[in-house]
Amino acid sequence: MPQIKCTDLSLGYGSQEILTGLSFEVNAGDYLCIVGENGSGKTTLMKTLLGLNKPLSGSIEFSDGVTSRKIGYLPQQTDVQRDFPASVQEIVLSGCLGRDGFRPFYSKADKALAAQNMERMNITKLKKRCYRELSGGQQQRVLLARALCATEKILLLDEPVAGLDPKVTADMYELIDSLNKDGVTIIMISHDVDKAVQYASHILHIGSELFFGTRDEYIAKEGAHHD
Amino acid sequence: MTDIFSTLAFYLERNFVVNALIVGVLIALCSSLLGVTLVLKRYSFIGDGLSHVAFGAMAVAAVVGLTNEMPLVLVITVISAVLLLRMGKNAKIKGDAAIAMISVGSLAIGYLLMNLFSTSSNLSGDVCSTLFGSTSILTLTSFDVWMCIILSMIVVLFFILFYNKIFSVTFDESFARATGQKAGLYNLLIAIVIAVIIVVSMQLVGSLLISALVIFPALSAMRVFKSFKSVTVCAAIVSVISALIGLLTSILAGTPVGSTIVAVDIVVFILFSVIGKFTNGGKA
Ligand SMILES: Nc1ncnc2c1ncn2[C@@H]1O[C@H](COP(=O)(O)OP(=O)(O)OP(=O)(O)O)[C@@H](O)[C@H]1O
Ligand SMILES: [Mg+2]
Numbered sequence: 021m022p023q024i025k026c027t028d029l030s031l032g033y034g035s036q037e038i039l040t041g042l043s044f045e046v047n048a049g050d051y052l053c054i055v056g057e058n059g060s061g062k063t064t065l066m067k068t069l070l071g072l073n074k075p076l077s078g079s080i081e082f083s084d085g086v087t088s089r090k091i092g093y094l095p096q097q098t099d100v101q102r103d104f105p106a107s108v109q110e111i112v113l114s115g116c117l118g119r120d121g122f123r124p125f126y127s128k129a130d131k132a133l134a135a136q137n138m139e140r141m142n143i144t145k146l147k148k149r150c151y152r153e154l155s156g157g158q159q160q161r162v163l164l165a166r167a168l169c170a171t172e173k174i175l176l177l178d179e180p181v182a183g184l185d186p187k188v189t190a191d192m193y194e195l196i197d198s199l200n201k202d203g204v205t206i207i208m209i210s211h212d213v214d215k216a217v218q219y220a221s222h223i224l225h226i227g228s229e230l231f232f233g234t235r236d237e238y239i240a241k242e243g244a245h246h247d
Numbered sequence: 248m249t250d251i252f253s254t255l256a257f258y259l260e261r262n263f264v265v266n267a268l269i270v271g272v273l274i275a276l277c278s279s280l281l282g283v284t285l286v287l288k289r290y291s292f293i294g295d296g297l298s299h300v301a302f303g304a305m306a307v308a309a310v311v312g313l314t315n316e317m318p319l320v321l322v323i324t325v326i327s328a329v330l331l332l333r334m335g336k337n338a339k340i341k342g343d344a345a346i347a348m349i350s351v352g353s354l355a356i357g358y359l360l361m362n363l364f365s366t367s368s369n370l371s372g373d374v375c376s377t378l379f380g381s382t383s384i385l386t387l388t389s390f391d392v393w394m395c396i397i398l399s400m401i402v403v404l405f406f407i408l409f410y411n412k413i414f415s416v417t418f419d420e421s422f423a424r425a426t427g428q429k430a431g432l433y434n435l436l437i438a439i440v441i442a443v444i445i446v447v448s449m450q451l452v453g454s455l456l457i458s459a460l461v462i463f464p465a466l467s468a469m470r471v472f473k474s475f476k477s478v479t480v481c482a483a484i485v486s487v488i489s490a491l492i493g494l495l496t497s498i499l500a501g502t503p504v505g506s507t508i509v510a511v512d513i514v515v516f517i518l519f520s521v522i523g524k525f526t527n528g529g530k531a
Contacts, residue, residue, distance in 0.1 A: 091426070093422060103287075105475055107474035109474065110475050114414060117411060126411065149472075167422075
């Protein structure tokens with residue numbers, strides 16, 4: 021049973037179509053990389069998977085305990101407020117809220133989960149720090165820890181390394197890879213096809229040409245192109 | 248010096264002054280709580296629009312001849328809050344323009360109504376006190392005081408129970424939505440509570456100065472503190488202390504209550520900006 025199965029999906033805003041005929045599936049433990057040109061609809065696809073946008077047509081089926089509400093996510097260029105006063109701990113804890121329903125305060129389990137995920141992202145010593153004063157890479161880790169508090173099953177990452185320097189970028193890829201090895205399904209949007217090919221198990225290419233398949237199929241196809 | 252204290256003691260023996268202080272403190276507390284959210288969620292425009300709506304509603308209440316205006320004003324303002332929120336979301340009607348229309352519209356209609364139907368001999372005085380609050384704080388009826396106490400309790404209770412959710416939808420609404428938090432519902436509740444705060448605060452500072460009461464303490468606190476919790480707590484304390492200082496000053500010096508409190512808020516803001524500069528090395 022795939023965790024997510026998209027069939028003949030059309031994406032867009034209002035009457036404007038951006039992408040049509042999209043079909044792919046994601047199984048537990050997969051590492052799917054979504055690549056494509058700027059403006060090809062990657063972020064739109066991600067928002068649709070998250071239930072923030074409605075697909076124009078086609079279907080998205082979730083199973084294996086996953087729903088659009090049980091997906092952790094890391095936004096592209098955080099649209100969070102620039103000068104928001106918030107400590108790292110407060111932000112990470114807020115990842116637990118989706119599960120809490122109307123319970124007004126965090127439980128012991130929530131706090132333990134937040135502490136564990138901060139440890140995992142190696143930001144425990146930053147937990148009292150102010151988010152807006154952290155470096156880009158540190159901020160990404162904070163948001164990743166928050167996403168992990170929301171889910172253990174699937175993480176959606178929209179260009180998680182944009183704007184990071186090469187060293188921090190490499191660390192970030194390793195971190196994401198280690199999460200995947202822990203059993204977290206990863207869906208990542210990336211502009212770096214080389215890295216995508218290096219880490220991903222599956223590739224979804226959208227834009228002028230649609231492609232969905234395993235990494236090896238993608239390499240074979242790309243190789244054939246170049247010859 | 249002893250003079251000031253004896254005057255103060257004289258006033259504090261008066262019930263209406265004590266009432267004013269109680270109400271002032273409660274209002275200051277409530278209005279500061281959602282300040283951060285209002286500033287950062289770009290809801291300040293809703294706050295502004297609503298305070299003008301509240302003015303219009305006040306005029307209607309006065310024209311109809313209600314003795315207790317607050318319930319009617321409260322109902323109208325809450326309904327407008329819900330409508331404004333809906334409009335803000337609707338991309339087709341430009342949110343800001345719609346709000347400007349409503350807020351300026353109700354200001355004009357409110358004044359017109361008062362002008363046409365008011366039986367008061369001191370019309371401009373009435374208008375002025377609705378807009379700037381003037382001395383109405385010292386003439387509170389016990390109904391006003393109780394209403395204010397109850398509404399403040401509701402606001403504080405709401406804030407405590409929904410504190411984490413308010414943080415979450417203010418910080419990153421998309422994430423909140425995507426992970427199954429009821430962001431729409433929380434936004435609605437926040438808008439309603441803002442409306443309640445505005446109606447309550449109107450008694451203290453009048454409709455034109457409400458935004459200042461809501462926003463200044465939050466901005467001051469944000470200069471110095473860095474977590475949501477510390478900013479919230481600091482804003483509440485700053486707001487209450489400024490309100491007390493402002494109230495006492497206005498009683499002693501005979502200055503208008505609303506503008507005195509806002510003036511104190513401004514002084515505090517400048518003070519905190521300077522402190523912030525020094526403690527953050529000028530970063531913030
Ligand atoms: N809210 C919106 N309303 C209408 N059109 C939109 C909206 N958001 C994006 N679009 C359009 O949809 C198309 C796809 O945008 P999207 O953000 O999904 O691209 P992307 O693949 O993520 O690009 P990038 O690599 O630059 O992040 C673009 O042409 C964009 O102009
Ligand atoms: Mg994008």
